[in-house]
Amino acid sequence: MNEKKLTNVCFYIFSFSILIFSLFSLGSCSSRPEVKLNDGVVEDSLKKITGVTTKDLEAALEKDSLSLDDLFVLAVERTERIALKDEATNQAMAGKDKAFAGFLPTLSYVYNKFYSIPGHTTEPSLVENYRTYQSVQNGDYLSLVPSSTTSSLPPTVGAGSRLLLSFPLTGGLTAYQDYKANKSLTDQRRMEAKFEAGRMYLELAQGYFNVLQLEESLKYATEALELNTESVKERRRLYSLGRIMRSELLNAETGLANAQAILEDTRFQLEQVQTTLAMMVGFDTKIKLANIANPLEKIQIGKVDEYLPKRYDVISTQKGIEVAKANENKAWFGFSPNIAVNTYYSFPMEGQTRNKDVTAQLAVTMPLTPLGQMADLKNAESATKQAKLNASQTRRAALQEIQNATQSLENSERMCIIYEKAYQYAKDTLASQESGYRMGRTSWVDVISTRLATLNSEITFKKTNYQRLLNRVALGVAIGEIPRIPEEKSEFKIEPN
Incomplete structure (x- = not known):
């Protein structure tokens, strides 16, 4: 419980710092x-x-x-x-x-929340709902992926709040x-x-x-x-x-x-x-x-x-x-690949483990049809x-x-x-x-x-x-x-x- 309070305090301090920096930037470049x-x-x-x-x-x-x-x-x-x-x-x-x-580099706030649309989404069974609930509570998002695929979820797919810090490389x-x-x-x-x-x-x-x-x-x-x-x-x-x-x-x-x-x-x-x-x-x-x-x-x-x-x-x-x-x-x-490094910091949710809060992503986009x-x-x-x-x-x-x-x-x-x-x-x-x-x-x-x-x-x-x-x-x-x-x-x- 104390650890959660400490996390919230750090988040508020970080958010206040970002706010002050933004106001200063807007005032200086008016x-x-x-x-x-x-x-x-x-x-x-x-x-x-x-x-x-x-x-x-x-x-x-x-x-x-x-x-x-x-x-x-x-x-x-x-x-x-x-x-x-x-x-x-x-x-x-x-x-x-x-x-x-x-x-x-650019700093962004990302928030995801998913909703089911009645009549367009298959109603899961009680067992599936329970398994999904346990996976979310334990932070085990990989178990939500169908077993027929080998891909992993990107860091922005799951529900929750994140900070995205992106470093442009070739974009510079x-x-x-x-x-x-x-x-x-x-x-x-x-x-x-x-x-x-x-x-x-x-x-x-x-x-x-x-x-x-x-x-x-x-x-x-x-x-x-x-x-x-x-x-x-x-x-x-x-x-x-x-x-x-x-x-x-x-x-x-x-x-x-x-x-x-x-x-x-x-x-x-x-x-x-x-x-x-x-x-x-x-x-x-x-x-x-x-x-x-x-x-x-x-x-x-x-x-x-x-x-x-x-x-x-x-x-x-x-x-x-x-x-x-x-x-x-x-x-x-425009013919060269676009390379960027994205860093995600996910705010912990209740019951979630802390060993995967920060995720780094190397994004390379190469145009194959540069018409x-x-x-x-x-x-x-x-x-x-x-x-x-x-x-x-x-x-x-x-x-x-x-x-x-x-x-x-x-x-x-x-x-x-x-x-x-x-x-x-x-x-x-x-x-x-x-x-x-x-x-x-x-x-x-x-x-x-x-x-x-x-x-x-x-x-x-x-x-x-x-x-x-x-x-x-x-x-x-x-x-x-x-x-x-x-x-x-x-x-x-x-x-x-």
Whole structure:
């Protein structure tokens, strides 16, 4: 009786230890904190992807007008775009932890109890019931096996409670390949998130420069409408005096109607772009933008190939090849036998002997018809080839993007110089016309026409300049310079503008 109590005490102590270990394990491997939108905090996981900190967010929220970098900071914290990529990284990390668990032995609790189903089970006689009862009480389970067979019962067939401790042997090799695959997958998902951050910065830059350009265009369109209105008034006066033909008056009225249409269309486009940009950074209302304070530095582009290793999409596809190769190696292990050592500890029952409480089992499973394994291997080999093709395609697309971004920036810089020169000539012409008008050498109509031409020249120059700034941002994204993550960025070859 004392021995039974001692066994129960040991069981309770062992069960309590297992419970404490399980709670500790669950607490230590819990998921990362949830990324909450618009709570004023930039989680560490988002900081690692974008370089944005809570301090940056607080500084942006205190401003009345937002810069391009401020828009990026708000978009990181107030929208789901980067948070979704971060959760994909978190899921890959969970897969890595699960694969690591495949190296470790597993402990399970097994309980068996048998029931007879009336009408489907032959009713035993009283003698057979008595013999079965004696066998169970004495722990003599072998006597329950029919005499016509020579096999013995496995340790899990009998009724009762057991602890199963299983040690994977060859299963650890498969788990190692899973671990390698998920480790590379985690890096791949992280690179995809950083690449997405660059794409988001570029899209914000497009909206930002569009708003600034349309705001100026609206101002110019309003001024152009006033000048066209003044031109029509002057031409009507001249027409009433018989100094000009009716066709000249009609041309002026046509110009006025076109100016009104341009003004309305510019106002509509501005409202649309403002609404879109506000939604991109998580606002329901329009936001006020600050003018460009410090443009990005000029980059001295060398060989395009040297920027490819810095692109996150290129790095991501290389990690994808590592994932595919690890899965291919795992498929090869499917042809090998699965070997494991299982240890059973049976809790003693009343009247049972104690000399067979612990049973060890060597389990070897050898596939003889590995048709499924062959299909898995073919699929894994094809996935590896696909990953290599994807890496090659991504590298080619990245190379083309850098070349296009470089050429677009160079072209816009040349066009800026030309249009700036044209704008300067237009201003000089206007000054000459106004001087001639004061001296009575030119008419007021000529002055108005020159002012309109100067205004159009200024609009063209400003549009080209905004396009140049946008092309500079696009080049920064293309070469992996943007977004700036200080601990990961090497020195870029830059020169001040």
